[in-house]
Amino acid sequence: MKRTNKLFMSVLLTASLVIPAYSSDASAAPGSNEKFRVYVEAVSKSAKSTVKSQHKARWELTENGFSTEMNEKQFNALQKNKNVKLTRVQKVTVDTAVRASNSEVKAAEYPSQQTPWGIKAIYNNANQTSTTGGQGINIAVLDTGVNVNHYDLTNTVEQCKDFTRATPITNGTCNDANGHGTHVAGSALADGGSDKAGIYGVAPDSDLWAYKVLGDNGSGYSDDIAAAIRHAADQASSTGTKTVINMSLGSAGNDSLISSAVSYAYSRGVLVVAAAGNSGYSQGTIGYPGALPQAIAVAALENRQENGTYRVANFSSRGYASTDGDYVIQQGDIEISAPGAAIYSTWNNGGYNTISGTSMATPHVAGLAAKIWAQNPNWSNAQLRTNLQNRAKSVDIKGGYGAATGDDYASGFGFARVN
Ligand SMILES: [Ca+2]
Ligand SMILES: [Ca+2]
Ligand SMILES: [Ca+2]
Numbered sequence: 001m002k003r004t005n006k007l008f009m010s011v012l013l014t015a016s017l018v019i020p021a022y023s024s025d026a027s028a029a030p031g032s033n034e035k036f037r038v039y040v041e042a043v044s045k046s047a048k049s050t051v052k053s054q055h056k057a058r059w060e061l062t063e064n065g066f067s068t069e070m071n072e073k074q075f076n077a078l079q080k081n082k083n084v085k086l087t088r089v090q091k092v093t094v095d096t097a098v099r100a101s102n103s104e105v106k107a108a109e110y111p112s113q114q115t116p117w118g119i120k121a122i123y124n125n126a127n128q129t130s131t132t133g134g135q136g137i138n139i140a141v142l143d144t145g146v147n148v149n150h151y152d153l154t155n156t157v158e159q160c161k162d163f164t165r166a167t168p169i170t171n172g173t174c175n176d177a178n179g180h181g182t183h184v185a186g187s188a189l190a191d192g193g194s195d196k197a198g199i200y201g202v203a204p205d206s207d208l209w210a211y212k213v214l215g216d217n218g219s220g221y222s223d224d225i226a227a228a229i230r231h232a233a234d235q236a237s238s239t240g241t242k243t244v245i246n247m248s249l250g251s252a253g254n255d256s257l258i259s260s261a262v263s264y265a266y267s268r269g270v271l272v273v274a275a276a277g278n279s280g281y282s283q284g285t286i287g288y289p290g291a292l293p294q295a296i297a298v299a300a301l302e303n304r305q306e307n308g309t310y311r312v313a314n315f316s317s318r319g320y321a322s323t324d325g326d327y328v329i330q331q332g333d334i335e336i337s338a339p340g341a342a343i344y345s346t347w348n349n350g351g352y353n354t355i356s357g358t359s360m361a362t363p364h365v366a367g368l369a370a371k372i373w374a375q376n377p378n379w380s381n382a383q384l385r386t387n388l389q390n391r392a393k394s395v396d397i398k399g400g401y402g403a404a405t406g407d408d409y410a411s412g413f414g415f416a417r418v419n
């Protein structure tokens with residue numbers, strides 16, 4: 001039976017392009033009318049509403065805080081108001097510094113492999129031909145969007161929302177002109193399509209919440225990302241369902257809007273999984289939000305053995321050797337490793353593509369988390385996290401720079417698997 005992809009387009013992958021994380025906006029020249037994003041933290045609700053009457057809120061992130069847009073002149077004027085603290089909103093990028101392919105990707109009707117190496121590895125079964133699990137669990141993919149018409153994803157889509165446009169949230173729109181988000185979603189929960197001839201992710205029975213927080217160039221604003229994190233947590237609460245947030249994005253700096261949103265989500269029972277970053281292999285290269293204590297930072301494994309285990313990719317960002325062996329998660333620690341090099345998955349043209357990065361490792365862990373949670377629906381996010389850590393401990397990783405016996409700053413506790 002011929003498969004019908006609803007969207008056909010070709011994407012030309014260029015050589016790897018590394019956008020500096022949290023690259024700031026080009027500063028508007030003094031007196032320029034060009035608007036930029038600002039986060040306003042007021043001392044009180046009334047001070048907040050006074051400012052809001054002059055500057056329309058984009059996101060109401062906290063009781064006294066909101067983001068908005070203004071020009072340099074307005075910014076300078078508002079800075080004189082002692083009742084508010086102003087911060088320029090930072091940019092965050094997706095974490096694909098490494099791309100295995102630089103050729104034109106054509107939409108393919110059928111994948112060349114239904115269970116790529118990462119799926120076989122995380123299932124610990126070289127003969128795995130399909131996957132199951134994750135029923136009733138949501139995986140919120142905060143990314144460049146998702147091609148929700150992709151044959152192998154369309155049946156998994158429960159929400160599709162765009163946080164990058166004018167507020168409020170645009171429902172039913174999450175177009176991915178980049179490819180990154182569609183690839184990430186596929187590794188977590190592609191279901192083989194209605195004909196079961198397509199590709200499989202880790203937990204195909206999960207429900208996809210495709211939240212577009214990044215533009216087509218893979219870059220986005222931290223207030224949009226924070227709003228999406230909070231929205232996922234609120235949706236999890238209002239629907240009474242378990243939710244895993246997948247953030248294959250990051251930057252070197254800790255953004256306060258994102259970190260407070262991650263705390264908000266975690267305290268409401270959401271499990272937050274984030275890429276470690278692609279700035280390895282030196283110590284301390286781990287990015288945020290992965291480096292936050294409440295987010296599980298995921299390192300990338302290659303399909304290559306060293307010291308008798310899979311090897312941590314050189315590009316995978318590292319934590320700090322000073323915490324080796326303690327099996328404790330603090331700020332700046334790598335927590336878990338998963339397949340993240342030469343990963344074959346769904347692409348935004350309706351076909352498939354092979355790319356590398358901790359971005360690709362992260363959805364393997366998000367899918368695994370959803371699969372385990374579906375089997376243990378009474379667990380809290382903290383209990384689920386402990387289970388993931390214990391699985392990782394039982395499959396030590398010793399290959400790659402910084403990897404060693406036991407907890408290490410390259411691979412964290414190890415490789416968490418299904419079996
Ligand atoms: Ca962390
Ligand atoms: Ca440690
Ligand atoms: Ca180890």
